[in-house]
Amino acid sequence: MAPGEVDTQDKNKQTALHWSAYYNNPEHVKILIKHDSNIGIPDIEGRIPLHWAANHKDPSAVYTVKCILDAAPTESLLNWQDYEGRTPLHFAVADGNIAVVDLLTSYESCNVSSYDNLFRTPLHWAALLGHAQIVHVLLERNKVGTILSDSQGATPLHYAAQSNFSETVEAFLKHPSVRDDSDLEGRTSFMWAAGKGSNDVIQIMLKLKLVTDINVADKYGGTALHAAALSGHVSTVQLLLKHYAQVDSADVMKHTPLFRACEMGHKEVIQTLIKGGARVDLVDQDGHSPLHWAALGGNPDVCQILIENKINPNVQDYAGRTPLQCAAYGGYINCMVLLLENNADPNIQDKEGRTALHWLCNNGYLDAIKLLLGFGAFPNHMENNEERYTPLDFALLGGHHEVIQFMLEHGALSIAAIQDIAAVKIQAVYKGYRVRKAFQDRKNLLMKHDQLRKDAAAK
Secondary structure (H helix, E strand, O other): OOOOHHHOOOOOOOOHHHHHHHOOOHHHHHHHHHOOOOOOOOOOOOOOHHHHHHOOOOOOHHHHHHHHHHHOOOHHHHOOOOOOOOOHHHHHHHOOOHHHHHHHHOOOOOOOOOOOOOOOOHHHHHHHHOOHHHHHHHHHOOOOOOOOOOOOOOOHHHHHHHOOOHHHHHHHHOOOOOOOOOOOOOOOHHHHHHHOOOHHHHHHHHHOOOOOOOOOOOOOOOOHHHHHHHHOOHHHHHHHHHOOOOOOOOOOOOOOHHHHHHHHOOHHHHHHHHHOOOOOOOOOOOOOOHHHHHHHOOOHHHHHHHHHOOOOOOOOOOOOOOHHHHHHHHOOHHHHHHHHHOOOOOOOOOOOOOOHHHHHHHHOOHHHHHHHHHOOOOOOOOOOOOOOOOHHHHHHHHOOHHHHHHHHHOOOOOHHHHHHHHHHHHHHHHHHHHHHHHHHHHHHHHHHHHHHHHHHHHO
């Protein structure tokens, strides 16, 4: 073989040594290295033969890896990063090959905390994939002493927790260097677990007393119960309530877990929270009740549950809007039917003078308009602002021709028409006033003349 031919590269810039490592053939690797094959040549993906040797699920790959490292156990080789920032250790971890991981990390110069381009360490990937034994090895050989977080501020424990890998989480919790640190949003791994319904992990964390305060909040005031309620994990909600999670804990927007569940339409979670003592009469920072959020989400079943629990169907937020107006805004006719059948008032005006009919006409929801008029909605409420628009004006502005025709057939007027009618009436009133005034003036004049005649006769 001519000098240099041993490292001839194919179209992917891979040499014979790359392929021998890829096929896990330690004998071929030894021969090629003996003939001075360069073990540090990167391929088109930036990977050297050691990457491909480590990228095997078969425990026997440890022999191929050892052949390469015996030739050059250098720090740069051990920690070589491909174009995605991944070292051979990242690959071994991803494949769950404990034998290769054990070998690589046995070298003093192996960096077990190396970040890839996603800012994840090998420990992150071990946690994410649920490799409990590998987690233990990496923790034991972590010379940094602290657990690094990724670009979201999430530690490996966060990823194990959200995936419900209880054995992996237990491996973390038994190590003295592990704490339940928060990510950049202030969320702990316990909160991540709650948000994903990872009940096995939650129970392990509570059992091993990692969680000292089940009601700890993130930077937005959300708790684990908020996370579970938002995601609709009813069994997780039950578990948290059993361990005394505060059912009406409010976040910075004054949303309790019940608000989150109503927004997303999680019926079973809502029933569980109410059974656990959640109040339905609370309002958030905008004055929205849980019923407003249920209506905005178009969830009639949730509206029914809340009404059965004595919430006022005509409750108004700080802008004066009712749940019926919220349902009308989205054209959620099933919600509207439910609310109207439970005495929702179709003629309530918000602080701008708008009714549910304004929103329906604005968006062209003809069937919902027919429904609302059938329940006694007045068609000509005007806004309180300078324009004084009626529902018909909203339909005209939106170009909803079928709605315009229907509204006109049912007595709807535009503000211009109302002003014309008002002008005619004002003119009629003014004309009548002038006639009455002229009559009164003439009457007064006649009375004055009559008095003058009487005065003259008396002289």
